[in-house]
Amino acid sequence: MATGTYPTRPAPRLRRDDAEAVEVARAFHDTMSQRRSVRDFADTPVPAEVLREAVATAATAPSGANLEPWRFVVVRDPELKRRVREGAEEEEREFYHRRASEEWLDALAPLNTDEHKPFLEEAPALIVVFEVHKSETEPRPYYVKESVGIAVGLLLAGLHQAGLATLTHTPSPMKFLGPILGRPANERPYVVIPVGYPGENATVPDISRKSVEEVMVEL
Template sequence: MSESEQHVPLTPRQVPFTEAAGAVRAFTDVMLTRRSVRDFSPEPIPDEVIETAIQAAATAPSGANVQPWRFVVITDPERKRRLRLAAEAEEREFYGRRASEEWLHALEPFGTTWRKPFLETAPAVIVVFEVHQGPHSPKPYYVKESVGIAVGLLIAALHHAGLATLPHTPSPMRFLNEVCDRPREERAYVVMPVGYPAPDAHVPAITRKPLDDVIIRH
């Protein structure tokens, strides 16, 4: 197959030069309101919203276009409970034995503990898996980078829909293969409860670094 047969014409999103700054400002203003939330309402969320957000996440670039991701959506109460119990078992070990004093000190301002009730309270939990080479999957390239970009798009899409998220990474996460009925070649990347914030939800008082602290111009 020739190079010309492997490519198709690009149909770019066209934003007039004079409107580009306003377009990215509008996106940024929405994202500046995003916070990781631990207090969820049990109010149901539409399946279509979750599915469309995952569709957005799956537009992420990936090494060799292998698209090495799997999004497992859990809404069944019993399976969410299994997930919570297994995650809390690992978190007890983390807070009680694995974490260094320095790490625990860094977490103190956020008031986190091994208890993870949000894994049951949130109406949906999305577990994102990296898909590695296996009987039904090809070898991926830059898998963590690819999946990380997809998760970022997922968080942004869900936030635009008015939903709260919490990227949660109990460690180790191998128990998630059993909870989610996934094969060994899939490895959990992040657990993300999704839902509307509880009416009385609170978040830690944090600030973002100024732009001049994170951008370098040459």
């Protein structure tokens, strides 16, 4: 049984007054409100250091018992991306033609998506995020999905801030990813994130978001 506690240090303070805090929050919202899921990528390379810094930002996320149960696998190798696409499209064919309910397919229909996922090869990089579970070398983690979800949110924000386009892709099931990417059995796929710059003629659905009044409750 673990004993003792972490040493402590003063909590960080950004020391912003109310007006500055509102300005910073509004500027961040304005930037993030432009983030959209992109499915058409240019072949322009993405700087490795940008990906590294974005992953470093994701890894600042809070996690259950500070055990950081995540792994970010950056894939640029064309052959590996091809194999990821093949595995994803196999699962997606099953989803669209056999597993998905009519209600689910109706919800997806306005987005005009199907089992074809060329972006998994076309994007210059994929970031495949894994949950890290207990093994001989890893302790038992707590609140894994919550922790990894927060980290992914920070990753998407960091990539967007750097001017990159992203998409969250979750073929189900995703067990095929571990063997392709050489990951151990205790690492379970969470999401695949293609990363790059939008293609020259890339478009996104013209949708709107719910207002803050619809999603926020003040008591």
